[in-house]
Amino acid sequence: MTGGVEIKLKSGKTVSAELVILSIGVRPNGQLAKDAGLKINARGGIVVNDHMITSDPAIYAVGDVVEVEDFISKEQTMIPLAGPANKQGRIAADNIAGLNAVYTGTQGSSIAKVFDLTVASTGENEKALVKRGLVKGTDYESIIITQNNHASYYPGAVPMTLKLLFSKDGKKIFGAQIVGKDGVDKRIDVIGVATRLGAGVAQLKELEFAYAPPYSSAKDPVNMLGFVAENVMNGLVKIAPWNIAETDEDVVLLDVREDAELLAFSIPNAKHIPLGQVRGRLDELDKSKHIVVFCAIGVRAYNAARILNQHGFANVSVYPGGARFYQSTHYEEVNPMPYTKNEPVHDSGHAETANIPVAAMRIDCSGMQCPGPIMKVFETMKEMKDGQVMEVSASDPGFARDIVAWSRRTGNTLLSNERRGNDYVALVKKGTGAVVTQQIPQSPAGDGKTIIVFSGDLDRVLASFIIANGAAAMGRPVTMFFTFWGLNVLRKGSKVKVQKSFIESMFGGMMPRGTGKLKLSKLNMGGMGTAMMKMVMKQKNVDSLETLIAKAMKAGVKIVACTMSMDIMGIKEEELIPGVELGGVGAYLGDAEESNVHLFI
Structure with missing residues (x-):
């Protein structure tokens, strides 16, 4: 990988990346305490009581080096954070001065800036809950929502993703994590305070925030967490796992x-x-x-x-x-393919932009949540003439990626795609023929592969899936369109009870049901040739057709059954194996237009 890094995992798998961050944590430097004979834990942390006193009553210890009680789990742990360390210092000083001050545990509220994003956490994360033996759906629930930092109609609104972990009955908050560009610190602090004071999810929806459009929404993102959590507890909705x-x-x-x-x-x-x-x-x-x-x-x-x-x-x-x-x-692998720059280039390296057409239409989508910006672009572009240019700005970070794919799929030309302050601004020309003035990471147009599987012969279907898996392994989008006799490949092996007419039932009974019934196109010899072919494939460690189909689906190969052929041949959707899409010739041609290889088998 040019200019990148390849990482070899313990499993033997190799992963390519542009940036690798090695995070190994910290280890307490408790050597002094060890030399003094103080009690330390397995990680080298100094063991103290809730008055910050070590095993020697004359010695106090505070900070990253001490073992503390986790405020949520009540288990002993080590959490190196400056805020708790300073509070521990005050408690130790109070006790040295004769006062009675107690440290009640560390909650682990933390925040970090990662490039343009802010990442924050309070309490336990889901991995910690699972490590403690808690089971999702039995001991705890988790929800993930996406909300804007303030009212969407006020300029500058940007999204944040919030995750909340809470007990099954909603009476206890285990923790929360938030990622976003703005407003993250405010929300994580509110949830942290609520957790510290023993609030449940019902209290989150009741919290009253100072509201004005530049600062929040009438229903703050924290309120929304409470609403969604309540819906989950009341059985109104189930939240699926992310994977x-x-x-x-x-x-x-x-x-x-x-x-x-x-x-x-x-x-x-x-x-x-x-x-x-x-x-x-x-x-x-x-x-x-x-x-x-x-x-x-x-x-x-x-x-x-x-x-x-x-x-x-x-x-x-x-x-x-x-x-x-x-x-x-779920990341889509793309190859950065720079466009050809036809304009003069200055010594600074920037392309001459004098030839870029002036925007005939400017739309401001700032504050719009997805899919607002793309929908607005789509609607506005329909009213424009070929060759006219639109300038669109949006605060949604995902817009910069969406506009690339949208322009490619709709036949419009993306002239530029850049960030200006907190907004993402794109110039789009209706139609084709304009020159793009910057490099835009994008998959090469027309690199897909489409295969029409007309035949129901075992050898031909095997060839189809071998080609499809090979193309998918190269990172190419693949569509397999099964029509007429090829539909039998997608049928379940067992009989399915469905309502059919007499003719449809006759058709179904005469055709092979599933991959196990397919025969060779030549040298079948009453089934002997097919059996020998399968035996040789097994000896040569060649994947069976069933395995090839499963691998293709896992690799993202789109398997489409022709609905017109299904109607003619009396095949119902219930008879097809899982993972098959239904579509007509229009759907196939849409994929074919974005492909550079077309096979009819």
Whole structure:
């Protein structure tokens, strides 16, 4: 990797990165205490009581070097923070002077600035709870929400992600973590104080904040944590784990965002039904499946989940933090591909910008939460003429990434994409042909691969999946479109009870059901050739077709069943294996337009 770092893990796996941060923690320097014969713990920390007195009553110890009681768990631990150290110093001084001062434990409230972001924590994190043996759903619950630092209609609003950990009954707050650009310190301090004073989640929703649009919202993000936590405790909503797509292969991901939002980012293998259409398309969803609902930040997903619950869908969850949070935990590998610079370049290295057209339209999306900026761009661009330029500014950090993907997928030209102060500003030209004046990290357009699987022969299907897995391993997006006889590959091996007409039942009975029934296109010899082929594949350590399909799905290969062919051949959605998307020729052609290899097998 040019200019990067490769890390070899203990498992043998190699990970490429541009930046590696080694965090090894701190170890107390308790050698003096050890030499003095004082009691120390296994980590070398000095053991003290709640008056900061060591095992020698004439010696006091404070600061990072001492063992303290965790305020949440009441277990002994070591937390090196300046705030607690200073308080311990005052307590030790009071006791030396004859007063009776007691240290009640360290809560671990901390904050750090990481580039443009602020990261803060108070109390225990989820790893600490799990280490203590607590079980999610039994001993504790966790929620993740995305909120703006102040009213979205006031300029400069930026999002923050908040996570709250609390007891199953909501009476105890275990901890919280927040990440954002502004307003993080205020919220973590409020939650820290509430935790210190023994408040539960019910008190969070009752807290009254000083409100004006530049400083907060009428419902502060901390209030929102209380509201969402209350909904969870009352059984109105279930929150899915952030890695549900990787841990539950049968889960159905339901994306309820609008069509325009998918132009910026789409969730792999998700079924798309905009929120306004959910009630009218309930028959497209399986009530026996676990359905996880996505939107941009979680609000529309909650509404969709309630609709599904009220129509008899019992196993429905909401993805925490929405697609925004999903993107922060699921990274798309991209290759930085600089555009060709056709303008003169000054000695400073900056391209001459005199030839960039003047913006015919300027829109300010500052304060808009996702998907607001992209939706506004989409709506405004429809009213513009080809060749006109739009300047759009947004405070949402995700906009800088979204506008790149949106421009590429809609055939518009991104002229520039930069940060100005706290805003992200992009120049977009309607149509193509303009020159981009800066380097924008982006996947090369048209690097996808599409495969139409028409055949239901074992050897041809094997070749299809071998090619698909190879392309996916190279980081290329792959779409496999199964039509006519190829649909049999996607059928479940066991019979599924579904309502069919007489003709449909006849078709289904005559066609092979699943991969185990497929035959070779040549030299089948009544099934002997197929059996010998499978035996040789096993001897040569070649993956079976079933394994190749599973690997393809895991690698993100989009497997689409042609709905028109399904109707003709009498194949129902319930008969297909999990993970298959339904689509028509339009969906295939959309992917084909972004691909440079097209195969018909």
